[in-house]
Amino acid sequence: MTLLIDRALQGPKTHAFIIGVGNYPHAKAGFGVQENLRKVPNLPSAADSAKLICDWLLSNQDRLAAPLATLEVLISDPPNPNNRYPWDHSPVETATDVNVSTRGLEWFNRVVAEPDNVAFFYCCGHGASHLQQPVLFLEDLNQGPVNVWKHINLSSLAQALRKSQSVSAAFLFSDACGQFVPEFELGRPQDCRFFPDPSLFAASRNQVSLLCAAAEGQLAYEGADTSDSPLKFGRFTQAVLKGLSGSSARWSRKGWGVSCRDLLTDIKSLRRVFFSHWSENEPFEPYPAVTQADPIPIVFPLEFELPLVVMTDPPDRMPQYNFVISQENDPTRPWLKNREAGDPSAWSTTVPPGRDALYAIAVRGADHYPLLLQPMQPLFDQWVTVP
Template sequence: MYKQTTNINGPRMHAFVIGVGAYPHAKPDRGVLKDLRAVDDLPSAADSAKLMCDWLLANESQFVAKLASLEVLISDPANTDNRYVWAEQAKVDEATSANVESAGEAWLKRVTTRPGDTAFFYCCGHGAVYGGQPVLLLGDLNLKAANPWAHLNLGTLAQSLRRTNGLGCAFMFSDACGEFVTRLELSSAQDCRFFPAPLPFDKTLNNVSFLCAASEAQLAHDAAAPGFEGIANDGTGVRFGRFTQTVLKGLQGSSARWSRNGWYVDPLTLFQDLKKLKQIYFQNWKERPFDPYYAVTPGDFYPIIRHHNAELPLVIMTDPETRITDYDLHICQTNDKESPYLESRPTREREAWRLSVPASRDALYAVAVNSEGRHATPFIPSQPVFDHVVTVT
């Protein structure tokens, strides 16, 4: 186990993070199946798992169910070029079938010990679809002749969690491909199993969210075509999964909504925002398919994290669009001409104005000004505003 905290009152969250960036037995002249000797290592998968761990630890007290434990398995390739410098340098075990089974059993035991606790699961690596279910290929892929297709069946895990008595809710995220691999589909591969089989007649609850990076027959990662990864915006040149970076952007507050007594991010609204968040915050990524989907959808509001100072994305355009280069753009608290500007863009660019504003239930005004006049339209930044228009005619 990577981390455990016991002095928490109320519901607790138990996280399990898997990053499979190295496939040492799926290389030329190694392993048992010839067809599995050309699987590229994926440094971005290992680094994405590290990034997720750092985010979990940095926000441990902000989760609706406070973070109580964290299991981590990472198969890390030897490549050291433009890699993520991990703040937590503790050694973790590799993401092999045996280790996934052992760590998974420990994670599931903690999740089910106290009624009402929350499960958080994240994985990143090469993936596929097997029997109609999304799977993650593990670090001992192609090692054993008895089961060369070492994998974790993520869809079956999600269905098992839906049948887990006493579970408060579960949040699952998979940054892996949904590629259909004919030889895997025709095989008799056995999955790594640390959870009870989801029997069809067991009572199920709609308290599990499972969000995937790529739908069936789609790629999320491809070492030969790194557009499925994205270079971080921090200038380091480190690559992470595009899905992971976008999900984290939403979880960090960009996908917050007001509910009851605060600003929360929940999985349903996060999914609704993902494509727009990618367009706003990661415009430098080479355009490749970005098609996240819900494998399992929760039936109610299950917030993940609460933010006290959420920042929400705002996109402003004029109507007609061609007139945007004629105006300075501003954000004001009121429609009074003397109202001070909270934000300004005087550069008169052709593109829409993309910025972030503090989340609020009070109205603000988007204002377009030039020597010929002033135009203003109100909006309420109580959720992301992806298409606010100021009419200038």
């Protein structure tokens, strides 16, 4: 099984392709071709991250800007059973070169078959950078001598979609490392090509976004979803889903929507607000390999709140003040949110989205100092001037 959903819909529709590579059986001691590829660890979190994305798509299938018509899934799941994300859709086919070539071509053909369709692509696993282009390694890495570096070139996929004149938008996400591997960089590896070679002379369009977890030479990391949880997913994946679920929404004529351009702007702040339990010693540096010219919406979320981060100006006054979020310039009840004095750190909270004003109010004794807010987008850098 690879198709988790296949719906006959009228009009523009989204076709999604999800790849999670957590198992690398030929890249272990005593197996495979090249000695330097026999120490590649399995990544249970990569398989589970792909499952998490699938569940988000299924839950939001009718909230996408173009409703979800098909969801194609390939997951190479390692045998490790401990502390894993529970999932009801196993088993699915594995992310081998043959399966990716076959299922990927079917996905690509569905995307370009009708005008105004939307492509959604996500992958997670071990990756690298080749000629400054992000790649994802597949399950059969190191399996055979003809092509030991089985991989997808994500930049080539993005360029092929940019050349399509029928696709209205493409949203691509890669939660993989961008590290430099000398043997891979200096070789002539053959990528898993399930899309037409991008024409040099066809016009390109700026309707494609490719967001990556780590730039060239950098690593991507996994992290627990909460401070006391045994479950681990890609940190980039978790921050992306937090934004897509509404934390990166902006108001537009069509309602509250999330675009890749805004998601990129917010993602490091989302990490700080919602995932402060992750280690600061592991860099979090997502980057755009390909960007869209316009803020094209991916999803119109429902039942969400927007992040708000408040500090006193000057910052060293923070522990001296109580804080409230209110619909009125009045520190007394009723208020929406509050925090007692004593904490020197910034106050990270959330507020309901809306076009009506709110007030962040610093309170000390009988004195209060308001800051007028309009929660039409995330507010990560709000300063309340106090004496």
